[in-house]
Amino acid sequence: MQTLIQSVLTLQNGTLETVDVLLMGDRIHSVAPARTLPVAPHQRLIDGTDRLLLPGFVNGHTHSSQVWQRGLIPQLPLELWLAHVFDSTPQQLDQFYWGAVSTAVDTLMSGGTCVMDHAYVIPGQELETVDALVRGYKAVGIRAVIAPLIQDLPFASGLPKGCLLPQGASPRSSAELIGLMEEIVAEFHDPASGIYIGVGPTGFHRCSDELLAGCGELSDRLDLCYHTHLLETRAQHRLAQERYGISAVQHLHNLGCLTPRTSVAHGVWIDEGDIDILARSGSTLVHNPVSNLRLGSGLAPVLKSLQAGLNVAIGCDGAASNDAQNMLEAIKLGTILHNVTDEDYEHWLTPEQAVAMATAGGAKGVNLGDRTGTLAPGMDADLVLYNLDHPDLLPRTNPLQLLVLGRPTDVLESAWVQGRQLVHQGQLLTVDTAALHHHLRHQSVAAPDLPIQHRWAEAHYRNVMLRSVGDL
């Protein structure tokens, strides 16, 4: 199967250019100046006039099952928000299937061709949960990296001193979890079909050193993405000081967890020293601007990170902390938000840089920088074709700026993952979205009462985290 896209606008080395692109099988075969590639009779021809072709975005951090909690959880700081999330987490396997389908569809229809799913898995049904997720992603046809959330410390251990909470059930041991991950990798890691398993320790705050380092060893040995939450909140920053006496980033580095396969979500509270360690280790910072605002976590130092050479990707985060999974929304906010953090506008992110973050930056963050995220010969054909004639992309000014700084919807005309066309004329070709919507409509999770844990924790949290602003 060959597809020739003729005279299409695209970004080449950060500049808009009109080119011909030939797709062959699952790969991009060639990229050449417009109207220079010969047309062969067996090729499918696509006229690229008034179209923009970009590598698919990577939704660099999300939690797919939170689709069921969209619109459910109030705006709260992470530590209290989590109590609500735990209380309403779905526990049925088919909800995980449809959660993956919904996350994949929303990501795809907003220009994404790959999802990093830092996935909640049902305790005792971990393999079955991953199986449901894999089936969901395969049904849509999107590329997916599934990193099951694992932790070996109880919830209360993830809070600074004084933020008392019931310890809760003791999670599995580090050794058991590593064994479980080996099983999951053996069963589901399947690069040829675009499904990958990552190791996803929840975050240093809920993981022992043994588990963090064990995940690092697994990532090294099996060439897996290492994905973890890192310093999302001030409480986590404080906890790191209490527990380690050094920065959490330095601690992870000492444990061997930071490599070019590593991506850390949020990093709102990393400082310049942390940025330097992350950059030198070749790791990736995944920025989740909508979630960081919704939970009041803060503004991640994205401009400083990029200036220091740290790779940055963009994520939506789960639908319980960003009640949408729209990549274009996350990219717009992740672009303009940082203008208020640096007076010198020459440091501000351009639309071209934003696209690079969300494509090549995202691909590197999931350890797939050599396969996806770049429009170049030899790369997998993970591509999205935008219709520049759509009203949301008018008038005819700078199409990339309209895409990134506007609020376009339904502008996606075609999309391919590994050369397979998933979207044609704006319509998804794979799953039946009516069935998805039927399930979302009829299987809703009830809004919980104010969780007991919240009421119990609120006073402690308030006492510790709000009465001491400025001492960190």
Add this chain to the structure above:
Amino acid sequence: MQTLIQSVLTLQNGTLETVDVLLMGDRIHSVAPARTLPVAPHQRLIDGTDRLLLPGFVNGHTHSSQVWQRGLIPQLPLELWLAHVFDSTPQQLDQFYWGAVSTAVDTLMSGGTCVMDHAYVIPGQELETVDALVRGYKAVGIRAVIAPLIQDLPFASGLPKGCLLPQGASPRSSAELIGLMEEIVAEFHDPASGIYIGVGPTGFHRCSDELLAGCGELSDRLDLCYHTHLLETRAQHRLAQERYGISAVQHLHNLGCLTPRTSVAHGVWIDEGDIDILARSGSTLVHNPVSNLRLGSGLAPVLKSLQAGLNVAIGCDGAASNDAQNMLEAIKLGTILHNVTDEDYEHWLTPEQAVAMATAGGAKGVNLGDRTGTLAPGMDADLVLYNLDHPDLLPRTNPLQLLVLGRPTDVLESAWVQGRQLVHQGQLLTVDTAALHHHLRHQSVAAPDLPIQHRWAEAHYRNVMLRSVGDL
């Protein structure tokens, strides 16, 4: 004409309730508990099941002709951005007509029923420009307040010392401008048809005291909204110190410009004393979160303003500083953005408060709080019906939270302005949007080269505004 909407979810005093709503002529006649209003044979009946009925939002600050500059102007601080905007401002009357149509359509289809257009008007063709705008708004049927931008100081006067720029042409005198405004009011101010003229001095930075006060006198005498830019940037804050030696807000107050008819756009750099003056005067702060980030202006003190009793509205600002005119986007960002400015989450804006800002808050800001922005008997029927069965508003959790914190598109089923139905089954009933898109497609403004003014001003701006961070 009577319309009975039965058993529809709505907000009553900040709480979701299911009610019956009867519209009669251009007004809301009654609001009563669900299934209690009698059905009369001549009424049109609408089943409110799975629907949410809200007062229409007010797009509290925009510049309609910037539709043509959408996607055109780079991200720059206001003072340099303006040089680009001036260089590419449309100068043909039909562009103003279509600019108004486009702004009205985008506002309406994202839940807005009223626009405050702080309108650029072609020098020497001011009445003709306003006429084109009025025709555009009437064609769509939206309520509109048109406040022509007027100033009697040259552009360079609006910058702090050292930010040298060519003075440019001398604008008209204050007396001429006031005379012009009286003419425009006499010709176009027509409350019965939903078209209002406001007085819109560009901002203190480009207006003499005589013009600012003259506008205040006009607003008092003719009961007009007084709308002006205020302390959008640090440069304006510095200029006020240089020119007045007191805060710009205090200065405007001393001139008699701050009344319950006054709304000020941005207020990014107002301090607590300013908030107090604005609140006590009964004025309105119009928050434009997307624009404030895109131009790097800063974070307006919205939470502190609300806590001090200052009325706050939400605006999109013009399409040259927010490359979309989507009210739901502006409301979402204006809600979650401020969570990072206050550690105490009990101060964070709820979806209910966000809706109140964008409806009643916006209506008060355009001096129409007694006519629109509230769903209550006797108010004008400016209402929007959302389809809660739309995939963007699933699963069935908190519909208001999904509307405000999600990224819904095409969720609007019906909309009425002054009792006239403008949208039915998601389709606009009034203007031909195909014609609008044809004009946007074929009349595009070319991207300007880097404006001469920009090159000239950049070094001065950099020298004055960036080498002295922290001295204000």
